[in-house]
Amino acid sequence: MGVDELDVVVVGAGQAGLATSHELSARGVEHVVLEAAQPGGSWSERRDSFTLVGPNHTVRLPGATYAGDDPGGFMSGTAVTEHLRDYAARLPAELRTGTPVRRLTPARGGYRLDTDDGAVRARQVVVATGAFQRPLRLPALAGLAPSVAVVDVAGYRNPAALPEGAVLVVGSGQSACQIAEELVLAGRRVVMACGRAPWFPRRVGGRDLFEWLIAAGFYEQTPGDVPPAARHRANVQATGSRGGHDLHYRTLHALGVELAGHLLAVDGLTARVATDLGETLATADEGHAVVASLVRRVCAVEGAPAPDIEPPSDTAVLVAAAPDSLDLTGFGAVVVACGFRSRYAKWVQVPGVVDEHGFPVHVDGESVVAPGLHFVGVHFLRRRRSSLLFGVGDDATACAERVARPT
Template sequence: MFTDVNVLVIGAGQAGLAASHELTDASIEHVVLERDRVGSAWAHRWDSFCLVTPNHTTLLPGGAYQGDEPDGFFSREQMVAFLGDYAASFGAPVEEGVEVESLTASDGGFTATTSSGVLRARRVVVCTGAYQRELLPPFTSELQRTLPVVGSTLYRSPEAVPGNRVLVVGGGQTACQIADELQRAGREVTLAAGRAPAMPRRIGERDIFDWLWDAGFFEQTLADMPGPMVRFAANPTVTGAHGGRDLSLRTLQADGVQLMGRLQGVEDGRLVVADDLSETVAGADDMFRQISGLATRVAEERGWSVPDLPTLSSEPLTAAPTPSLNELDAVIIACGYRPDYGWIDVSHLVDVMGFPMHRDGVSVRVDGLYFLGMPWMRTRKSPLLMGVGVDAEHLVRQLAA
């Protein structure tokens, strides 16, 4: 275990490894500490988890995808193996099984208290993921008094969920994918839908991510957005499971999932549900059409044949009756995540939303502290496998200077 290091990188996911690759290329001495193992954040997803981005959009520096399934979608095991191979390809100095418990700025550098002892570093690059803490609504404890409640971070498979009738709470990618899997496993599923946009899996012969890339969608910055709350906005619903296909509130209801409005709470032993399903679906449909329209714009700008766009039914979706608690056998909570940097002892480190205050990943609160892989760090693609490498190159150039 190192006791003194020039640069400490915390986390060995795609961001930490991309940083390590660039530090290695720049001949900057460093160590990467990982509390579990390389790529462990992916390893802890549910059993059938697949990425929603096609394999060919994996663009880590010195580690772009070169396999024979460029249009496929990594399973969790494949993703972990890919990152392990990537780390080995340049000899990333990763110390696995070492958790950084606290980080303090001191004496012109940093002191990291770890599960293996104390380490001093001149500079630190924090690569602990886009979000670190699962968001559980206030009514979760009330549900737990009556039913088994499983957070999305603990969900593994339908076989591990007791009973037949399951309520899934949330409307983003994770909630819709879990609801879809449970329904396909023969469960009776009700989804309390939150707000999330929808998009088609493919337009013409191309994946939607290729159209979005060509449209400049992933180059958008936080300044291009209506406000900073976009950092908590749900990603468009889609899935890479079963070869990749459309997944939305409309496809879920067509397949037998019962839908209802947003779950607001529990009162006197009953669920309190908002009457907002039609509004939620309308918002998702609107984004589906807007994203589809980008393909027309790209094709026209490049002189390609304009593809046939997918169509959406105009029929309103019918909200299912609200189940009583005694009709349910289990609840899955999939309401997203929030940042958590409380282990870093730096005054006024984060903004009111909990994100570190920075300029292109460089902390504005203390010299020598950097962040990588955060949502909207530089652009929309910053936390993604297609974008974190570009940010790593930019960040290490600043660090080296």
């Protein structure tokens, strides 16, 4: 079988790949999009109850801005998938579905991409495989008894799909909180091994949390504005479920979720947890204070009165009830929702293409060690919003301009 010779290839047909394809076509750049499954990427693989956390009006892809009648609502994962597939159907470039790229290597005049349908050679390649590629696994669970199932956030679907029994949820961010809430509302006993994520009310002063953060320029932060490791920190605890409502450690505790410190180790059916719940809650409250200061700053700039922001309630009762070990007898599953990491180094076989944290080493999206190799849709690629539905379009535009630039 011969090698298919192409000029430009985009790998991935999720929001990043489709936005890039739109922008390349707008500049007259012929290209082909390779997608492992179907357009929409991983959105179709989310849990059954998944909704956007940002309001619908934050869907701002080039050529596919949200235009529905519920801008303040929160689309389901199915609705987002349909939105992206409609977007893909309107784009002029060739889209090859069911074509996973297994390996990318440098080749004469560009790059070779080995796919299930044969090899492709391209002068330039845009890697747009998404920000959430590999769920983080926990070494602490290595000693867990095989009678308890371990399900990562990518594999979780709904409470009924888990084995019967109590559930230990490990994590602190949006997914961990949303899954814990769903499980306890389904009648499960839920214990949560907590990490350090910020929280804030869903709405303050008649404005949504995301609207305050956008207005404050929070999502305009660049990689240079935060330490590299901070790019992996959990997002503010929030949910778009049931129209969007407050969701954080205190609301979960009120529903009956048992809170514990972070998971240290598991030996059979005994889990050892840290006695750091007090520090964890204090860190979360520090995040509340940071967001509150951003809200007041926005009001000062806009010349508007700052809304009343209720301070966090006392955590003494929550801390006093925290255990230092858990008997997992009767538990059916552990759900691990501790975030994601990239997997570029697994298939992009270019030495030095990513740093020690797994992020591409780049200038404006183009690799510094492999000219003509571009990245779009990476968390914190150029800004905090680079992987988000209201940020990836700007990076796609910048990428398309670099690709189209005469060489």
